[in-house]
Structure formats: structure tokens, C-alpha cells
Amino acid sequence: MSSTILNFATKYSLYSGSIICSLGIVGNVINILVFTQLKVFRDNRCAFYLTIESIFNFLYMLFGISVNILISIYGDDETGRSLIWCKLRYIIAQTLTSCSFTMVCCTAADEYFSTNYRCNLRQTCTLRLARYLTFILIFIWTCHSIIFGYFSNIMPSIGCTISNENYRQYATFFFYPVLGGVLPIVISSFFSMLAYRNVRRLVRRQIPIIRRRLDRQITAMVLLRIVVFICLTAPSIIYRIYAINTPVLRNTSAQYAIVRLLQIIAFSLLNLNHMSSFYVFIMSSARFRHQVKYFLIKKCWKHIRCCHTENLISPGNAQIFNSNIEHEQNN
Numbered sequence: 337m338s339s340t341i342l343n344f345a346t347k348y349s350l351y352s353g354s355i356i357c358s359l360g361i362v363g364n365v366i367n368i369l370v371f372t373q374l375k376v377f378r379d380n381r382c383a384f385y386l387t388i389e390s391i392f393n394f395l396y397m398l399f400g401i402s403v404n405i406l407i408s409i410y411g412d413d414e415t416g417r418s419l420i421w422c423k424l425r426y427i428i429a430q431t432l433t434s435c436s437f438t439m440v441c442c443t444a445a446d447e448y449f450s451t452n453y454r455c456n457l458r459q460t461c462t463l464r465l466a467r468y469l470t471f472i473l474i475f476i477w478t479c480h481s482i483i484f485g486y487f488s489n490i491m492p493s494i495g496c497t498i499s500n501e502n503y504r505q506y507a508t509f510f511f512y513p514v515l516g517g518v519l520p521i522v523i524s525s526f527f528s529m530l531a532y533r534n535v536r537r538l539v540r541r542q543i544p545i546i547r548r549r550l551d552r553q554i555t556a557m558v559l560l561r562i563v564v565f566i567c568l569t570a571p572s573i574i575y576r577i578y579a580i581n582t583p584v585l586r587n588t589s590a591q592y593a594i595v596r597l598l599q600i601i602a603f604s605l606l607n608l609n610h611m612s613s614f615y616v617f618i619m620s621s622a623r624f625r626h627q628v629k630y631f632l633i634k635k636c637w638k639h640i641r642c643c644h645t646e647n648l649i650s651p652g653n654a655q656i657f658n659s660n661i662e663h664e665q666n667n
Contacts, residue, residue, distance in 0.1 A: 341596070341597055345600050349600045353400055356400070357398075360607070360611030363611060364390040367386065370627060370631050371383045371386055373635065374627060382446050382558065384470075385442045385443040385470070389439035389443065396607075397607075400610075426488045430481035433606070437565075440561065442466070443561075445527045453537065512576045512577050517573035525566065528562045531558070549623070557617045557620050564616050568606065574602075575603075
């Protein structure tokens, strides 16, 4: 029975992880390109935060693919045999996840300030301030994750876990339930609802219609993103708290197999959270769908065709091509 559950868990982790990571890489790359290349998003602070979130989600997907490769080769993620990988996986996973969650909160908060009817609040948040704040938050989370990895060790018959009792209490009662769970959920939910209320009042204010449409678009995108964020984050947080406080010995095969399956399901939901932003934006905003279509067809495909056309022109034909252009211009 336990071997059947473990076999199913391994196959589920490999196949679901590969599909989620592949879709996540494609979606986050499109997010990054659209938010950085289209002029309408270029100087928008919310788009900047969404870009940074997509970058961390993209790196997390690459990290997930490396874990799936280890599972497909060795049958597990190797954290129970390699101390370096045990510590490194904690550091990488915590840094990428914490920074991604933080960017979700920053996006919701900035959308509230940018749509606020008070001019001083709208002018307080600038793109330069957003860049400084992002750099500081990334630095803080990186240092925090390094400390997290420092207290991670391989325990006999348990595997890779937090070995320090004080830090285990900190992770159990503060980091996972508060910093990694309740706090980002409350912050993102609170500011997204306030931003939604602000957007409904935009009709009464003298704001250019292009800016009004952009605010409504981003608010709708962020609001649905927060809903998905809450639904997919809560199960993984609950599992982490349970796993730290009730470690299961590997020799108790039946219980270990069940816990292993729960772990894989919880982390697959977490992977969905890092993968889902692009697809949530596509579903929530018809305007974003048109923007993605415009970018892929008008910019990417046109650039590929131009490069292909230039490669087809031989040096001998290049002179004829240039002379024809000059003849047309003179006429």
C-alpha cells in the first residue's frame, strides 16, 4: 500500500511539476516582455511590481524544473542525502517565494495609492521609490533566507528539516503563519479592496480616459490575482507548519507515504501560484488579451519576419535591393 502511494506521488510530482513549470515559464516570460516593452506599462509602478514578481516566479519555475529532474532520476529531491543541497534549497525556495509574495502585496498597495483621490498620496509613491523599496525588500528576504538555510540540517530518519529548536518555534509560530501566510494575505486583500473602491470613483474625477482605463484594467487584474493567491497559498502554509512540528520517520512507511503525498499536493498548489499570474491576467482583462496579442503579432512576429527577410537577402541582391529603395525615394 505504501509503495503504491509513493509511486503515485512520485509520478504525480514529476508530471504535474513538468506541466506547471513549462506553462509557468512561458506565462512569466510573456508577462515580463509585455510589461517592459509596451509603452502603456513602461512608467507604471504597478506594472513594475508585476514585472519583478514575474521575474521571481520565472526563477522559481526554473528551480522547480531542477527539483523535478532530481525526482525523476533519484526518486526524491536529494535533500535527505546532500547537506549542501538541503541548505541551498531552503535558501533558494524561501528567497524566491518571499520576494514573490512581497511583490503581490506591493502591487496591491501601490494600486491603492495610485488611484487615491488625494493628490499628495498619489504623488508620494514614485517609480524611483518603488525601485529602492524593491531592492531593500529583496536584500532583507535574501538575508533572512540565508539564516533559514543555516539552521537547516539533515536529521537521521527524518531528512532535511530545521534542526534548531528556537528557530523551529520562530518558523512555526511567526514566519509561516504570519510573515508567509496571514500578513501577505491580509495586506493584499485590504489594499486591493480599497483600490477597487477608488476605481469605482474615478468617473467623478477629472482624469484622462486612457489613465482611467489603465487603472481599471490593472485593478481588475490585481484583484483576481489576489483571490487566486489566497486560495493557492493557504494549503502550503498549513502543510509547512504541520511538517515542521510533526516530522515523520522514514521507517514508518504508511504514514510517511501519506505525508509525502500531502507534501507534493501542497507544493503543486504553491507552484500553481507562481505559474498562474499570466493566465489570471488573460482571463480577467480583455484589454490585456488584446495587448498580449498585439505584442506577439505586431512586435515579436514582425521582428522575426524582418530578421528572416534580412538573412534571405544575399550580398549580391543587397545592392539591387538598396538601389531600388533609392530609386523609389527619388521618384
